[in-house]
Amino acid sequence: MKWSRAAAVVACLALWAVPAGASAAASNAPSDAQTLHVGNPSLGPNVLIFSPSMPQASIQAKLNAIAAQQVSNQFGPQRYAILFEPGTYGSATDPLNFQVGYYTSVAGLGATPQDVVINGSIDSYNQCIAGSCTALDNFWRSMSNLTINVTKPGAGCYSNEFWAVSQASPMRRVVINGSTTLMDYCSGPSFASGGFIADSQFNGGVVINGSQQQWLVRNSSLNNGWTNGVWNQVFLGDTGAPATDFAPGTNQYTNVASTPVSQEEPFLYTDSSGAMRVFVPSLLHNSVGPSFASGPTAGTSLPISQFFVADPTTPVPTINAALSRGLNLILTPGVYDLPQTIVVSHPDTIVLGLGFATLIPQNGNVALRTADVPGIKLSGLIIDAGPQNSPSLLQLGGRADGSPLPGLGGSSDPNDPTLVQDVFLRVGGAEPGRTTTAMIVDDNNTILDDIWAWRADHGYGVGWTQNTADTGLIVNGNDVHAYGLAVEHFQKNEVIWNGQNGEDVFFQNEMPYDPPSQAAWMASPTQLGYPAFLVGSGVKTFQGYGMGSYSFFDQGVPIYASNAFEAPDTPGVQFHDLLTIFLDAVHGQGGILNVINGTGGSSTATNADTPVDVTTYP
Numbered sequence: 001m002k003w004s005r006a007a008a009v010v011a012c013l014a015l016w017a018v019p020a021g022a023s024a025a026a027s028n029a030p031s032d033a034q035t036l037h038v039g040n041p042s043l044g045p046n047v048l049i050f051s052p053s054m055p056q057a058s059i060q061a062k063l064n065a066i067a068a069q070q071v072s073n074q075f076g077p078q079r080y081a082i083l084f085e086p087g088t089y090g091s092a093t094d095p096l097n098f099q100v101g102y103y104t105s106v107a108g109l110g111a112t113p114q115d116v117v118i119n120g121s122i123d124s125y126n127q128c129i130a131g132s133c134t135a136l137d138n139f140w141r142s143m144s145n146l147t148i149n150v151t152k153p154g155a156g157c158y159s160n161e162f163w164a165v166s167q168a169s170p171m172r173r174v175v176i177n178g179s180t181t182l183m184d185y186c187s188g189p190s191f192a193s194g195g196f197i198a199d200s201q202f203n204g205g206v207v208i209n210g211s212q213q214q215w216l217v218r219n220s221s222l223n224n225g226w227t228n229g230v231w232n233q234v235f236l237g238d239t240g241a242p243a244t245d246f247a248p249g250t251n252q253y254t255n256v257a258s259t260p261v262s263q264e265e266p267f268l269y270t271d272s273s274g275a276m277r278v279f280v281p282s283l284l285h286n287s288v289g290p291s292f293a294s295g296p297t298a299g300t301s302l303p304i305s306q307f308f309v310a311d312p313t314t315p316v317p318t319i320n321a322a323l324s325r326g327l328n329l330i331l332t333p334g335v336y337d338l339p340q341t342i343v344v345s346h347p348d349t350i351v352l353g354l355g356f357a358t359l360i361p362q363n364g365n366v367a368l369r370t371a372d373v374p375g376i377k378l379s380g381l382i383i384d385a386g387p388q389n390s391p392s393l394l395q396l397g398g399r400a401d402g403s404p405l406p407g408l409g410g411s412s413d414p415n416d417p418t419l420v421q422d423v424f425l426r427v428g429g430a431e432p433g434r435t436t437t438a439m440i441v442d443d444n445n446t447i448l449d450d451i452w453a454w455r456a457d458h459g460y461g462v463g464w465t466q467n468t469a470d471t472g473l474i475v476n477g478n479d480v481h482a483y484g485l486a487v488e489h490f491q492k493n494e495v496i497w498n499g500q501n502g503e504d505v506f507f508q509n510e511m512p513y514d515p516p517s518q519a520a521w522m523a524s525p526t527q528l529g530y531p532a533f534l535v536g537s538g539v540k541t542f543q544g545y546g547m548g549s550y551s552f553f554d555q556g557v558p559i560y561a562s563n564a565f566e567a568p569d570t571p572g573v574q575f576h577d578l579l580t581i582f583l584d585a586v587h588g589q590g591g592i593l594n595v596i597n598g599t600g601g602s603s604t605a606t607n608a609d610t611p612v613d614v615t616t617y618p
Helices: 056-070 316-324
Strands: 047-050 080-084 087-089 096-099 104-108 116-123 127-129 132-134 141-150 171-177 196-198 201-203 214-218 232-236 253-256 259-263 267-270 276-281 283-287 299-303 307-310 328-331 335-338 342-344 350-361 368-370 377-384 390-396 418-427 435-441 446-455 471-475 480-488 495-497 502-510 522-524 533-535 542-551 559-561 573-582 590-592 612-617
Touching: 047 056, 056 080, 056 096, 056 104, 080 350, 104 267, 104 350, 141 267, 196 446, 196 480, 214 480, 214 502, 232 502, 232 542, 232 573, 253 542, 259 446, 259 480, 276 350, 307 316, 316 328, 316 342, 350 390, 368 377, 377 390, 390 418, 418 435, 435 446, 446 471, 471 480, 495 502, 502 533, 533 542, 542 590, 573 590
Parallel strands: 047 080, 080 104, 087 116, 096 116, 104 141, 116 141, 141 171, 171 196, 171 201, 196 214, 214 232, 232 253, 307 328, 328 350, 335 350, 342 368, 350 377, 368 390, 377 418, 390 435, 418 446, 435 471, 446 480, 471 495, 480 502, 495 533, 502 542, 542 573, 559 590
Antiparallel strands: 127 132, 259 283, 267 276, 276 299, 573 612
16 A cells, blocks of 8 residues: 655545445446447457447446446456447436446547547545545556546535546546546545546646646646646646646646657547547657647557457467467456466557456566567556566567567667557566566667556565565666656666666656665665666666655664665766655654765655655756
8 A cells, every 4th residue: 555645635625425326236247238340359248338329327337337346446356448439428417427446447439539428427536444535546447538528416525527546547538628636635635646647638627636646747738727736746748737846845846848759559449330440649759738639640540350359268379379470469358367478579569458458477487578679569458477486577679588689679660669558567466476577678769658567565465575576677778768657666776777868757666665674675785775766877868857766664673775866977867856755754764865876865754754856967
């Protein structure tokens, strides 16, 4: 669980019970809503496809049944994708309001976000445990490619669109007409630790950030502004976003005017005849605002016949054979136990996970590995560590044996980058697991867009000697851009960045809570702990913006890290808006002694909940 203390909470003027309706038993979770156009594949029982012609009461009942099962189902095996065919759902007098719980993705099947309109709301609320109501553990859910006309008559305090989430809960390609809040201020203490928004548009009301400790908004329009903030609010290529204002006592905003290189996530849609297709947006440079702001998003449409559709019972050799023939891959919702590695070997292959499809290596293998080819696109996946230690869970590029290629990424193409989007890696939590490194990037010209690598601090198989994992991410490739990077609780460096000309916009980190002693957590005989973000000594060019590292050591002894960030002192390696913070002096001891390279001051139990900032380095 996130034990972080949020510094600002918006007060609610009136309390209101969460709208009723989620009363169906878990065993009645629906599996029969799918409609099929001739030629469309079946996507399995856990993909629900709704059409405007269906009775709204039936749609509402099925959505409520999923919510009843999933809202509290943090580590269960159930997975769902909820898809809406083009059209309008709900009305001003009879809105469609529903909650989104764990392992549930909600998406429109239109070619544009305006093709699917929800008159109502799609909400994520606080979870209340022992009288404490927060969104700190609201992970693994998503919303994309639709328009919401916020309509909640009689909802009282809950009258806005509520998206109170934390990590691994992206909102993409969404238009919201009405006020949006990213915290649930209707029940306290309302702490939250998110989050990620991209390619979206907010009209008709301010976005309330409130108690969210950190957030990244990329290529979106905040037409009525953004209010509140706690420690690290980052805006990249947005319109209407607040200006940079990063200092203690402020909202700590970082605004990067344009996104240097980006490509929005591929998505499933239906054409005018009802046939399923996958749209691949075009690569953009120096972009500002949503991709659809001036008309339909530019890109390429692929027929569903170019995709192999797998489910958790599909043997890995069958998946790999399809990939070797040049087919793309759709992984339908479920948990995939992998005795062998899934290997993506053709350029421009798309691997699209639905409903948080989850991969677990079973024999100490890498779960998914890509070849040294350009343009591979991976999205919508959870990758868990398995019962035997894997050298890594996800490896981009490299030799067949997983070792890096000389020179790295020799077949990469800056005009056709590798994309990894909404991919979340876990070590422990759902089940016991071990890995050495969660993710390795040996490709040049790679975009990492919303990544959370998490060595679990709660759940199953959790402990210093149980869910062992040295490092969350190693970047060896050159020209790698990371937007929305969260890496937490690994036992050595959280991130090691060795590539040239790299960029990270937004970094969120919590150091491991559980080193049993200082002696057990030393980078060298003279260096306390490990820096969370380590830029390799040979790196000449790197840019970092809006990067935070937090500490909280809960084993009853003081544990310290000498630095949160370490990098070579060279003019081409630059950081903007760094912070550290100690999270909870009541339950923890120790802290971080310096922000970066021996400078910036300390964040320890003696000044808990107070950010220590470095606005520019060097």
